[in-house]
Amino acid sequence: MNSILVLGGAGFVGRSLIKKLIENNFHVKALIYKKDIKFNIEKFKGDILSPGILDSHIEDGDIVVNLIGQLTWSDATFSDLNIKGGLNLLESCKRKNNVRIILISSINVYGENLKRPSKESDSVRPKAIYGNIKLLTEKIYQNYSDVHGLDITVLRFSNLYGPGKKAGPISNMIACLKNKKIFSAYNMGKQLRDFIFIEDATDGILAAIQNPQTGFQVFNISTGKRYMIKEVAKLIEKLSKGNLRMRLNKIIPDERCIWANNSKAKRILKFSPKYSLEKGLKFTLNNQK
Numbered sequence: 001m002n003s004i005l006v007l008g009g010a011g012f013v014g015r016s017l018i019k020k021l022i023e024n025n026f027h028v029k030a031l032i033y034k035k036d037i038k039f040n041i042e043k044f045k046g047d048i049l050s051p052g053i054l055d056s057h058i059e060d061g062d063i064v065v066n067l068i069g070q071l072t073w074s075d076a077t078f079s080d081l082n083i084k085g086g087l088n089l090l091e092s093c094k095r096k097n098n099v100r101i102i103l104i105s106s107i108n109v110y111g112e113n114l115k116r117p118s119k120e121s122d123s124v125r126p127k128a129i130y131g132n133i134k135l136l137t138e139k140i141y142q143n144y145s146d147v148h149g150l151d152i153t154v155l156r157f158s159n160l161y162g163p164g165k166k167a168g169p170i171s172n173m174i175a176c177l178k179n180k181k182i183f184s185a186y187n188m189g190k191q192l193r194d195f196i197f198i199e200d201a202t203d204g205i206l207a208a209i210q211n212p213q214t215g216f217q218v219f220n221i222s223t224g225k226r227y228m229i230k231e232v233a234k235l236i237e238k239l240s241k242g243n244l245r246m247r248l249n250k251i252i253p254d255e256r257c258i259w260a261n262n263s264k265a266k267r268i269l270k271f272s273p274k275y276s277l278e279k280g281l282k283f284t285l286n287n288q289k
Contacts, residue, residue: 002026002027002061002062002063003026003027003028003029003042003059003061003062003063004021004026004027004028004029004062004063004064004065004209005029005030005031005054005057005058005062005063005064005065006018006021006028006029006030006031006065006067007030007031007048007064007065007066007067007068007089008031008066008067008068008069008070009030009031009032009037009039009043009067010030010032010033010034010035010036010037011067011070012070012160012162012164012165012166012198013067013070013104013160013198013201013202013205014030014037014067015037015164016162016198016199016201016202017065017067017202017205017206018030018037018039018041019039020202020203020206021206021209022039022041024206026209027042028041028042029041029042029043029044029057029062030042030043030044031043031044031045031046031048031053031054031057032044032045032046033045033046033047033048044057048068048081048085048088048089049080049081049084049085049088050088051088051091052088052091052092053088053092054088054089054092054093055092055095058092058093058096058099059096060096060097060098060099061097061098061099062096062099062100063099063100063101063102063209064089064093064099064100064101064102065102065104065205065209066086066089066101066102066103066104067104068081068082068085069081069082069085069086069104069137070104071130071167075129075133078129078130078133079133082133082134082136082137083133083136083137083140086103086137086140086141087140089101090140090141090144090148090150093144093150094144094148094150099150099151100151100152100153100212101141101150101151101152101153102152102153102154102155102205102208102209103137103138103141103152103153103154103155104155104157104205105134105137105138105154105155105156105157106130106131106134106156106157106158107156107157107158107194107220107222107258107259107260108126108128108130108131108134108255108258109124109126109131109134109135109138109156110122110124110125110126110131110258110260111124111125111126111127111131111255111258112125112127112255112256112257112258113255113257113258113259114192114256114257116261117194117222117224117226117259117260117261118220118258118259118260118261119220119260119261119263119264120156120218120219120220120264126255127254127255128253128254128255138154138218141154141216142216145215145216146216151212151213151214151215152215152216152217153208153213153217153218153219154216154217154218154219155204155205155208155219155221156218156219156220156221156222156260157196157201157204157221157222158193158194158195158196158220158221158222158223158258158259158260159193159194159195159196159258160195160196160198160201161195161196161197161198161280161281161284162197162198162199162280162283162284163198163283163284163287163288164288165198165284169193169229169232170195170232170236170281170284173232173233173236173244174236174284174285174288176244176245177236177237177240177242177243177244178288180245181245182245182246182247183233183244183245183246183247184246184247184249185229185230185233185246185247185248185249186229186249186251186252186253187229187249187250187251187252187256188230188248188249188250189228189229189230189233189246189248190228190229190230190256191228191229191252191255191256191257192226192227192228192229192256192257192258192259193226193227193229193257193258193259194222194223194224194225194226194227194258194259194260195223195227195232195277195280196221196222196223196273197273197275197279197280197283197284199274199275200221200223200273200274200275200280201221203271203273203274204219204221204265204269204271205221207265207269207270207271208269211268211269211270213268219264219265219268219269219271220260220261220262220264220265221262221265221271222259222260222261222262222273223262223273223277224259224260224261224262224263225259225277226257226259227277230246230248232277232281233246235277235278235281236281236285239278239281239282239285240285
């Protein structure tokens with residue numbers, strides 16, 4: 001059986017994914033940077049920004065899931081983790097045989113789309129730095145796939161939420177509700193986003209592992225539905241029976257609407273989200289620490 005090497009296993013997605021991989025009887029390895037993880041798996045310490053750090057840990061036939069490079073407090077750090085870290089991973093993988101890479105990206109690479117959910121074949125025009133760096137990262141991976149024959153699957157996640165998530169609009173709304181603070185909603189609360197629950201997101205990764213692809217492939221792991229921020233706030237109030245104080249802000253810092261079509265992932269990876277927004281929010285509110 002292949003080993004699954006998880007990069008970023010101590011993070012929000014990583015913890016959920018590793019638990020799921022263990023339940024499905026995979027041999028799991030994880031790169032640990034600062035924060036340790038409690039799972040009884042093979043672990044090794046290192047920094048993805050150190051060239052060669054993965055050379056002795058990636059073996060022929062492994063599947064590498066790269067979760068590193070989510071939004072950080074610093075644009076420079078975020079860029080380094082995605083680009084420099086990605087290059088270090090790719091350089092290690094090109095010297096191995098039959099290694100598969102699953103890269104976690106974002107539907108933010110599509111940019112503004114008000115008319116219909118974005119498809120993988122659509123042009124990409126991100127406005128914000130986050131989407132631009134994710135897009136550049138994808139292009140680097142695609143180049144290594146084309147030139148070195150690496151099998152790379154990119155999973156573009158929609159907006160994640162769930163218990164333990166520290167950032168993002170839903171996490172911020174719940175934190176403001178709990179701490180009796182004011183939530184500031186951009187574009188007068190009219191921004192539209194595609195929200196996916198953590199269990200559905202990690203099911204998407206599992207589906208990509210269990211349905212191997214060759215060459216360079218891209219899939220949206222999303223719900224295909226969009227929700228207005230102020231509508232989500234009302235639903236959180238309803239489910240929590242609380243009062244979320246909200247300030248409607250005229251500033252529009254990024255795209256007004258980002259959402260994505262998941263029909264390709266449904267057809268090829270057999271992926272289908274199981275959690276409605278209401279069900280996911282209810283679980284999150286009941287299990288938020």
